[in-house]
Amino acid sequence: MSTLEIRDLHASVGNKKILHGVNLSISSGEVHAVMGPNGAGKSTLSAVVMGKTGYTVTAGSVLLDGVEMLGIPTWKRAAAGLHLVMQYPTEVPGVMLNDVLSEALKGRGRDGDIARLDTLLKTEAARIHFDEKFLDRPLNVDLSGGEKKRNETLQLSILKPLFVILDELDSGLDVDALRDCARRVMDATSEDNLGALVITHYSRLLTELRPSKIHILVKGRIVETGGPELADVLERDGYAAFTPAEVAAEADAKDDPMGFGLFP
């Protein structure tokens, strides 16, 4: 049983503070959702946990089984068991999926899986209806939105991290691909005890990825944590209902031109 704990995390981009003390904790096998409007800091949270450059952490901790992840390079965080499924997976021309996975597995000392990587890829591709012809493409190049997310999910299923952050999995995804990807993640939570932090704007994703807890992120803070029923409240009342007066007072129209509407 592993734990990923985010403690009082403050972060900024340039001079702009985005996260104002985020706290949450998730254990193996659990699915938690982080929901929030545009500008709440959802993508910043995933970037900071994974160690992307361009973000400054001013306070707080990200602990994987008690071990501080902040300050260690991204690739070591990944090797330790953190994984990020990106909202918009980057195209990497000329770099093949199996080369990257081989290197990634090598870094984890999983030589046995390198030897049977082709078989693993085919099996996992079939599970999520990812056409085998895409296995020989450079990473994400000339893939549709749905194929990119299937490709991300495929990598997740092979690398088998302890925890995954799914950043807006539903962006650019058709219904079939969404179901395939979400079901594969749910299967991993039971088969491999994967812990999944689902970052999303829309509650529709949560009919497939069923969280036991929902955290509502507004203006860089978790303003409410509850069970799955929170999604229904959000659907009905929007984010405004969860915005405490002092947070709302800080709200700056410039930061959130779309308002707190659930479907801007």
Added chain:
Amino acid sequence: MPVLTPDSALSLGATWSQVRRSAHERAIAAPFPTIDEETWRYSRIGELDLTTFAIAETPTTITGASSQVTVTQVSASSASVDASLAELFAHSTSTDLFNSLNLAHMDVVVVSVARGVVAPQPIVITHTLNGDGSVYFPRLVINAAENSEVTVVERFISDDGVRSLVVPVLDARAAQSARVRYLAINELGDKSWQIGEHDSVGERDSDTLLATVALGGDYARVSTAARLRGQGSNTRQVALYFAGGTQMHDFRTLQEHAAPRTTSDLLFKGAVQDTAKSVYTGLIKIHKNAKGSVAYQTNRNLTLSHGAWAESVPNLEIETNDVKCSHASTVGPIDEEQLFYLESRGVNPDVAQRLVVLGFFDEVLAQLPVGDLAAPLRQRVAQKLSIGDPS
């Protein structure tokens, strides 16, 4: 062996001296280039002293010839030459110093493919240029008759430490509907210089490909001009160049559209590491009569070290409105987003950088006319990369 001066052509006394003599006269008349000229801007031409080189016959081996393809080899010292061969050069009136010097002193290989013939395998020409203080003037003529097809690979090799100069000229002619594919591979040593020229002329509905892979040399320059003279003709120019240490690679390209509905495409991708330098300047020139033509030009450069330097200058010269043209040019370090993506999978940053650089070049390797060469050339690039060098 005569030291290289404009007069040295006279000492050859070859029978077909008319071609050589007039070239020699043009060489005398040509001023030595300076970096004030646009085509020599950024170059290292100021470091070149021709009088420190002696002319040597080019040691050349040829494989892949067959009964369907005529390969004729004539060195500068040949006493007599078939009149038809001399005829080939009657039209050569370039006033460029290096082209003229080449014509005056050339060791010639002529590859001729008859009408309708498809050469069954690539012709591979290898020049091994290991004379310290020697200058070589190889000239390759590819003559593809109507509706023929041929692929020629020309390799330039020398050992590290050898101070040699090679001044090669390619003269490729594709007759109506002919397909000519050419690949030059620069595997020169770290003290060798190259000042080369690739010139192709495509007639109606012909298809030409001029490819270059440049890894070696101290200063290695190629000017490549693809001229579309017949309507409906098509040409593609691709290059992979990768300079390290104190090397400099220098490319000047021309896509010239002189007939209607002609198409050209150019993709040059380079990388510089350590304190190496590279220059790319390219011109798309579309004449008034070249209506309905399409031209693309892309030059991308990776600067892999802080001390490395790359320059990219695209130019357009268009005399008619009825064309589609685009050019793109970039110089910069490896894309941070690409690195983050690989690192977020758990790939160590050095390995991630190697993968991205090799991936960057794959787009060019995939377009080389001889597919079998892609893997070994990729291997050469990998060996040269100093990022995350396992050794």
